[in-house]
Amino acid sequence: MTTLRTEGLTRRFQGLVAVKDLSFHLDAGEILGIIGPNGAGKTTFINLVSGITMPSSGRVEYKGRDITYMPAHERARIGIARTYQLIHPLENLTVIENVMIGSVFSRGKSLKEARRSAEAICAELELDRLDRDTAKLSMLEIKKMEIARALANEPEALFLDEVMAGLNSDETKQVIGTVQRIAAERNLAVGVVEHVMGVIRELTQRVIVLEAGELIAEGPYEKVSKDPRVIEAYLGGAA
Numbered sequence: 001m002t003t004l005r006t007e008g009l010t011r012r013f014q015g016l017v018a019v020k021d022l023s024f025h026l027d028a029g030e031i032l033g034i035i036g037p038n039g040a041g042k043t044t045f046i047n048l049v050s051g052i053t054m055p056s057s058g059r060v061e062y063k064g065r066d067i068t069y070m071p072a073h074e075r076a077r078i079g080i081a082r083t084y085q086l087i088h089p090l091e092n093l094t095v096i097e098n099v100m101i102g103s104v105f106s107r108g109k110s111l112k113e114a115r116r117s118a119e120a121i122c123a124e125l126e127l128d129r130l131d132r133d134t135a136k137l138s139m140l141e142i143k144k145m146e147i148a149r150a151l152a153n154e155p156e157a158l159f160l161d162e163v164m165a166g167l168n169s170d171e172t173k174q175v176i177g178t179v180q181r182i183a184a185e186r187n188l189a190v191g192v193v194e195h196v197m198g199v200i201r202e203l204t205q206r207v208i209v210l211e212a213g214e215l216i217a218e219g220p221y222e223k224v225s226k227d228p229r230v231i232e233a234y235l236g237g238a239a
C-alpha cells in the first residue's frame, strides 16, 4: 500500500529551484533511501512532505488524501513524523519530557498516557535514565531521543534526516538495527537521508537520487550506485 506520494512537487526559493518536478511514492513497510550531493534538495523535500515548507507547485498525497497545503501540526496528527538534520533537544527538559512532547501536542494524549507510551518507546530504543537533563546525553542518546520523539507521534510515515551523522561505526550499526526493527514491527513507510553509502546499502530496499532538486535515478542501491548519472553527480559535487 502506498502511504505517501508526491506528483510534480516543486519548491522555489527566489531564483533557486530546490526541489523540481519531483514525483515519488513511499509504501508501507518500505525503507527508502533519499540521497544526493549537498544542496540537492533532500531536506527541502522532507520539509515539503512534513509541511514545514509549502510547495510552489505540485501535490502531496497521504493514504490517498490530498495534503499538499496541510499545516505541519495536522500532518503530525495524521501520522507523518520526521527528525531534524539540525538536532534541537529542548535542553531544560528531561529525556522523557522531550519524547512526550510528540504525543501530548500532536496526539492529544493526557500526560499520564503520554508518559506511559514514551517510556515504552524509550525501552524499545534502549534509552534509559529518562529523568536526565538532555544536556548530559551522548550523541547516540540524543539520536535515539530524536527517533523516540518522532515515534511518540505514532507515525505511519517516518522521515529521518541524517540521523546517523556524528555516530561512530558501532553506534551506526546499532541505529540501523533499531530502525529496521521499528519499521518492520510497525509496518512503517520510512524515508532515510544519509550521506554514508554503507548505511544506505544496508538499510534501504530502494533509493531515489536527487541532484539540484531533480530526481535523476531510482532503484535498489546496487543499481543506482552504478548509474553513470549518479556517479557524475557525486564526482561533480566533490570537484
Ligand SMILES: Nc1ncnc2c1ncn2[C@@H]1O[C@H](COP(=O)(O)OP(=O)(O)OP(=O)(O)O)[C@@H](O)[C@H]1O
Binding pocket: 013, 016, 017, 018, 036, 037, 038, 039, 040, 041, 042, 043, 044, 045, 085
Ligand atoms: N529557506 C531557504 N531559503 C533559500 N534557499 C534555501 C532554503 N532552504 C534550502 N535552500 C536552498 O535549497 C537547496 C537545497 O537545500 P537542502 O537543504 O534541501 O539540501 P540537502 O540536499 O538537504 O543538502 P545537505 O546534504 O547539505 O543537507 C540549497 O541550495 C539551499 O541553499
Ligand SMILES: [Mg+2]
Binding pocket: 042, 043, 044, 085
Ligand atoms: Mg539536508
